[in-house]
Amino acid sequence: MHYQAIARILGVLLMLFSLTLLPSIIVSVIYADGQVVPFRNAMALLFALGLLIWFPTRNYRSELRVRDGFLITVLFWVLLGISGSAPFYFNAAIDMSFTDSVFESVSGLTTTGATVLTNIDELPESVRWYRQQLQWFGGMGIIVLAVAILPMLGVGGMQLYRAETPGPVKDNKLTPRITETAKALWYIYLAMTVVCAVAYYFAGMNVFDAIGHSFATIAIGGFSTHDASIGYFDNPVIELICIFFMFASSINFALHFFAWRERSIRIYLRDAEFKFYFKLLLAVSLITIAVLIWTDTYSFGKGVIHGLFQVVSIATTTGFGVADFAHWPLILPFLLFVVAFVGGCAGSTAGGMKVMRVLLVYKQGAREIKRLVHPSAVFRVKLGKRPVSDRILEAVWGFIAVYMLSFIVMQMILLATGLDLVTAWSAVGAAINNLGPGLGDVAFHYGDINAVAKWTLCFGMLLGRLEVFTLLILFTPAFWRR
Amino acid sequence: MHYQAIARILGVLLMLFSLTLLPSIIVSVIYADGQVVPFRNAMALLFALGLLIWFPTRNYRSELRVRDGFLITVLFWVLLGISGSAPFYFNAAIDMSFTDSVFESVSGLTTTGATVLTNIDELPESVRWYRQQLQWFGGMGIIVLAVAILPMLGVGGMQLYRAETPGPVKDNKLTPRITETAKALWYIYLAMTVVCAVAYYFAGMNVFDAIGHSFATIAIGGFSTHDASIGYFDNPVIELICIFFMFASSINFALHFFAWRERSIRIYLRDAEFKFYFKLLLAVSLITIAVLIWTDTYSFGKGVIHGLFQVVSIATTTGFGVADFAHWPLILPFLLFVVAFVGGCAGSTAGGMKVMRVLLVYKQGAREIKRLVHPSAVFRVKLGKRPVSDRILEAVWGFIAVYMLSFIVMQMILLATGLDLVTAWSAVGAAINNLGPGLGDVAFHYGDINAVAKWTLCFGMLLGRLEVFTLLILFTPAFWRR
Ligand SMILES: [K+]
Numbered sequence: 001m002h003y004q005a006i007a008r009i010l011g012v013l014l015m016l017f018s019l020t021l022l023p024s025i026i027v028s029v030i031y032a033d034g035q036v037v038p039f040r041n042a043m044a045l046l047f048a049l050g051l052l053i054w055f056p057t058r059n060y061r062s063e064l065r066v067r068d069g070f071l072i073t074v075l076f077w078v079l080l081g082i083s084g085s086a087p088f089y090f091n092a093a094i095d096m097s098f099t100d101s102v103f104e105s106v107s108g109l110t111t112t113g114a115t116v117l118t119n120i121d122e123l124p125e126s127v128r129w130y131r132q133q134l135q136w137f138g139g140m141g142i143i144v145l146a147v148a149i150l151p152m153l154g155v156g157g158m159q160l161y162r163a164e165t166p167g168p169v170k171d172n173k174l175t176p177r178i179t180e181t182a183k184a185l186w187y188i189y190l191a192m193t194v195v196c197a198v199a200y201y202f203a204g205m206n207v208f209d210a211i212g213h214s215f216a217t218i219a220i221g222g223f224s225t226h227d228a229s230i231g232y233f234d235n236p237v238i239e240l241i242c243i244f245f246m247f248a249s250s251i252n253f254a255l256h257f258f259a260w261r262e263r264s265i266r267i268y269l270r271d272a273e274f275k276f277y278f279k280l281l282l283a284v285s286l287i288t289i290a291v292l293i294w295t296d297t298y299s300f301g302k303g304v305i306h307g308l309f310q311v312v313s314i315a316t317t318t319g320f321g322v323a324d325f326a327h328w329p330l331i332l333p334f335l336l337f338v339v340a341f342v343g344g345c346a347g348s349t350a351g352g353m354k355v356m357r358v359l360l361v362y363k364q365g366a367r368e369i370k371r372l373v374h375p376s377a378v379f380r381v382k383l384g385k386r387p388v389s390d391r392i393l394e395a396v397w398g399f400i401a402v403y404m405l406s407f408i409v410m411q412m413i414l415l416a417t418g419l420d421l422v423t424a425w426s427a428v429g430a431a432i433n434n435l436g437p438g439l440g441d442v443a444f445h446y447g448d449i450n451a452v453a454k455w456t457l458c459f460g461m462l463l464g465r466l467e468v469f470t471l472l473i474l475f476t477p478a479f480w481r482r
Numbered sequence: 483m484h485y486q487a488i489a490r491i492l493g494v495l496l497m498l499f500s501l502t503l504l505p506s507i508i509v510s511v512i513y514a515d516g517q518v519v520p521f522r523n524a525m526a527l528l529f530a531l532g533l534l535i536w537f538p539t540r541n542y543r544s545e546l547r548v549r550d551g552f553l554i555t556v557l558f559w560v561l562l563g564i565s566g567s568a569p570f571y572f573n574a575a576i577d578m579s580f581t582d583s584v585f586e587s588v589s590g591l592t593t594t595g596a597t598v599l600t601n602i603d604e605l606p607e608s609v610r611w612y613r614q615q616l617q618w619f620g621g622m623g624i625i626v627l628a629v630a631i632l633p634m635l636g637v638g639g640m641q642l643y644r645a646e647t648p649g650p651v652k653d654n655k656l657t658p659r660i661t662e663t664a665k666a667l668w669y670i671y672l673a674m675t676v677v678c679a680v681a682y683y684f685a686g687m688n689v690f691d692a693i694g695h696s697f698a699t700i701a702i703g704g705f706s707t708h709d710a711s712i713g714y715f716d717n718p719v720i721e722l723i724c725i726f727f728m729f730a731s732s733i734n735f736a737l738h739f740f741a742w743r744e745r746s747i748r749i750y751l752r753d754a755e756f757k758f759y760f761k762l763l764l765a766v767s768l769i770t771i772a773v774l775i776w777t778d779t780y781s782f783g784k785g786v787i788h789g790l791f792q793v794v795s796i797a798t799t800t801g802f803g804v805a806d807f808a809h810w811p812l813i814l815p816f817l818l819f820v821v822a823f824v825g826g827c828a829g830s831t832a833g834g835m836k837v838m839r840v841l842l843v844y845k846q847g848a849r850e851i852k853r854l855v856h857p858s859a860v861f862r863v864k865l866g867k868r869p870v871s872d873r874i875l876e877a878v879w880g881f882i883a884v885y886m887l888s889f890i891v892m893q894m895i896l897l898a899t900g901l902d903l904v905t906a907w908s909a910v911g912a913a914i915n916n917l918g919p920g921l922g923d924v925a926f927h928y929g930d931i932n933a934v935a936k937w938t939l940c941f942g943m944l945l946g947r948l949e950v951f952t953l954l955i956l957f958t959p960a961f962w963r964r
C-alpha cells in the first residue's frame with residue numbers, strides 16, 4: 001500500500017472540500033443570517049487539517065494500484081463524511097450532537113437524504129444551502145465512483161462497464177483517464193443541474209429553492225429546504241419537472257453523453273438496462289395509481305400525479321415527498337421499498353442494487369427455467385446482442401448476496417437497540433439503498449432514534465454508496481496480507 | 483407428456499392414500515370418539531375416485547421422462563393436499579370450511595405444521611391422530627422427493643446429489659432405482675420414528691402422544707396433539723429428546739444411511755454441509771441463550787433449555803414450541819426466522835432453502851472477495867475436496883433468487899388482503915420454509931386470517947416443499963411447448 005501517496009491525495013481533497021464552504025458563507029452574508037463565523041471556523045479547521053496531511057507527504061507520487069484504489073475510495077468518503085459534519089457541529093443556532101452532525105453529513109454526501117433535523121423551514125439560510133450543496137458535491141463523487149473507480153476495481157460485476165465509459169480504462173492502474181471521463185460527465189451533471197434549476201424557477205420556486213432543489217434532484221439526494229419537501233410548493237408543474245429530472249438523473253450518465261454527442265434519442269432505446277428500467281417504473285406506477293384510486297385514497301387526478309411522483313421518487317431512490325406516503329395502503333410503501341432495492345441504473349447518481357444487476361439476475365433466472373426444460377441445451381445470458389461472461393454473473397450474484405446479508409445483519413442490530421420491525425426494516429433499507437425516508441418511527445425524520453442505530457445507519461449509507469464490497473473488503477485479512 | 487401413464491400412477495396413489503385413513507378409524511374405535519363414519523366416508527370416496535382414475539388408464543405404462551416428472555410431482559402433492567382435507571371437511575365434530583380443511587391438510591402433508599385449529603386438546607382422538615399421521619406420510623413423500631426426484635430433475639443445484647444417493651440415478655429416465663433408494667431411506671425414517679416414540683414414552687408421554695409426536699418430530703412437521711405443543715409436558719427430558727430427534731431428522735438421510743452401513747460416526751464429521759450446519763446452530767444457540775439471560779427473560783437454566791429448544795425447533799423448521807417465543811426480545815424471533823430461511827440439510831425432511839445452498843453461496847461470496855484482491859488469480863469453489871461446477875452454482879443462485887422473489891410477491895398479496903407487515907412477513911416465511919408458526923396475528927394459529935391469505939399460504943407451502951422451480955415451471959410456456 002502506498003500510504004504516503006494516499007495521504008497526499010486525501011490532504012489535497014480536504015483542502016478542496018474546505019473551499020466548498022465558501023458559497024455557504026456568501027449565502028449567509030446575502031441573507032444576513034449571522035452564520036458567517038461557524039462556517040468560517042469550520043472552513044479554517046478543515047483547510048488546516050488538509051494542509052497538515054498534505055505538507056509532509058507532498059512529494060510522494062506513486063502509481064496507485066487496485067488495492068490502493070479500495071483504500072483511497074473508502075477513506076475519501078469516510079473523511080468527507082466526518083469533515084462535512086463540522087459546519088453542523090460548530091453551529092450554535094442548530095445545536096446538534098456529534099452523532100447527529102455526522103449522520104446529516106454522511107446522509108448528504110452519500111445522497112441518501114435521511115435527516116435528523118426538524119423545522120427545516122426555520123433554519124438559517126446558509127445551513128439550508130449547505131445541506132443541499134453537500135448532496136450536489138456528493139453526486140459528483142458518485143459519478144467518479146460509478147463510471148471510473150468501481151468498473152476498474154471490478155466490484156459486483158461493474159467491470160461490465162470498463163469498455164463502455166467514454167474514456168475506456170482497461171488496465172490495472174489509476175490513470176489520468178479517470179479525470180477525463182469524469183470531466184465529460186461532470187459537464188452533463190452541471191448542465192442538468194442548471195436546466196433543472198431554471199425550470200423550477202420558472203415553475204414558481206424562488207432562486208434559493210430552485211437552486212437548492214435542483215442540487216438535491218440531480219444528485220438523487222432528496223434533501224429539501226422545507227419540512228414538507230416538494231409537497232410544500234403544492235404545484236403540479238413543479239412535481240412534473242421533478243419527476244422528469246429524477247428519472248433523467250437515475251439513468252446511466254454515459255447514455256446521456258453518447259445521446260448528446262450523437263444528437264440521438266435512439267441511444268436510450270437501444271440500451272437493455274434503460275428499457276428494463278422504464279418498463280419496471282411503468283408497471284409499478286400503474287399498480288400504485290390503480291391501488292390509490294381503487295382504495296379511494298385520492299381522487300383520479302391527485303392519484304395519478306401523487307402516485308407517479310412517489311413511485312419515481314422512491315424507485316430512483318431520491319426520497320422527495322409530496323404526500324403522506326407512509327400512511328398509504330400498506331402494500332404500496334412495501335412495494336415501493338422493494339423497488340428501491342432495485343434502485344436506478346448503473347453509472348447514475350441513484351442508489352439501490354442497480355437495475356443492471358437485477359436485470360442480469362432476471363435473465364439468469366429465466367435461463368434456469370429453460371435449462372430445466374431442456375437439460376442438455378446450451379443457453380447464454382446476453383445483454384442486447386453481447387453475451388455476458390460467467391465471471392460477471394458470479395460477481396453480480398456475490399454482490400446481491402452480500403448486499404442482502406448486510407441488510408439483514410444491520411436490521412438485527414437496529415432491532416437489538418429496541419426499534420420495532422417496521423422501523424428497523426425501512427430504516428436499514430432506506431440507508432443501504434441511499435433512499436432517505438423510512439416508515440414507522442423514521443417516516444418523517446431520524447432525530448428520535450438512538451445513537452447506536454444512527455451510527456449503524458451511517459455505516460449502511462456508506463456501504464450502499466460504496467457498493468458493499470469496496471467497504472467490506474477492508475475488513476478481510478486477505479486485503480491486508482502481503 | 484404421457485398423460486394416461488401419469489393418471490394411472492395418480493389413481494394408484496389415491497387408492498393407497500385412502501388406505502392410510504384406516505389407522506384413524508382404528509383409533510376412533512379404540513377411544514370410542516364416535517368418528518368412524520366421517521373417516522369411513524372419506525376413505526370410501528377417495529378410494530372410489532382413485533379407482534375411477536386408475537381403471538381406464540390401467541394399461542398405460544410408458545417410460546416417464548423428466549418433463550413428466552415435474553408434472554407428476556406437482557400433481558401428486560396437489561392431489562394429496564386436497565384429498566387429505568376430506569376427513570376434516572366431512573367431520574361434523576370440528577365444523578371446518580373447505581378452505582380451512584385444505585389448509586390443514588396441505589400444512590400437514592408438506593410438514594409445515596401451521597394450523598387453523600384451536601382447542602386441539604379437546605378434538606376427537608381420531609382427528610388428532612390423523613393430523614400427526616398426515617405429517618408422517620408427508621415426510622415419506624419428502625424423502626423420495628429429496629433423494630430421488632429433485633436430484634434427477636436437477637432443481638436448484640440438486641443434481642449435486644445425483645451420484646451420492648445410495649442407488650445412483652444418473653440417466654434421464656424415472657427408473658425403478660428410485661424405489662430402491664427410497665426404500666433404504668424409508669427404513670431409516672421408520673427406525674428413527676420408532677426409537678423416538680419409545681424415548682418419548684419412557685420420558686413420560688402416554689402411547690398416543692408418544693407416537694403422535696414422534697410422527698411430527700421425524701417428519702419435521704411440528705403438529706402437536708396439544709395446544710401448548712411440547713410445552714404441554716413441561717418436561718426437560720422430553721425437550722432434550724425432541725431437540726435430538728429434530729436435529730437428527732434435519733440431516734441428510736444419506737449420511738444416516740452411510741453411517742449405519744459403515745457403523746461410523748465419522749461419516750458426519752467428513753460432510754461439509756453437516757459441519758457448516760452444526761456450527762451455524764451452535765452460534766445461533768449461543769447468541770439466543772445469551773440474549774435470553776442478558777435481558778432477564780429467563781433464569782439461567784430455563785434460558786439454556788428453552789433457548790436451545792426454540793433455536794433447534796425453528797432452525798430445523800420443525801416449529802414445535804415450549805415457550806412464548808413470539809414475545810421474546812424482538813431480535814430473537816427475527817434472527818430465528820432468518821435462520822429458518824437457511825433451513826435443514828438437503829436430503830432431509832426439513833424445509834427452508836437448505837444448508838447446502840447457503841453454504842455454496844457463502845463460499846462463492848468468499849471467492850468474490852478473493853477475486854477482488856487478486857483479480858488475475860483463479861479460485862474454484864469446493865465442497866470438501868471436490869470442486870463444484872459453475873452450472874450447479876448458477877442453479878443455486880437461480881433457486882435463491884426465485885425463492886426470494888416468490889417470498890416478496892406472496893408477502894405483497896398478504897399485505898393487499900389487509901394483514902399487517904409482521905404477520906404477512908412471518909406467515910409467508912413460515913409457509914415457504916415449511917416452518918409452521920408465525921408472529922403477529924399468526925403467532926398461535928392461522929384460523930383468523932382471511933381466505934385469500936390462506937390459499938396464498940397453501941400455495942407457498944407447496945412452493946417451498948417442491949423447491950419452487952418444480953411448481954413454477956408448470957406456469958411457463960416453455961414447459962408446455964413441445
Ligand atoms: K436519496
Ligand SMILES: [K+]
Nearest residue numbers: 594703800917
Ligand atoms: K414444520
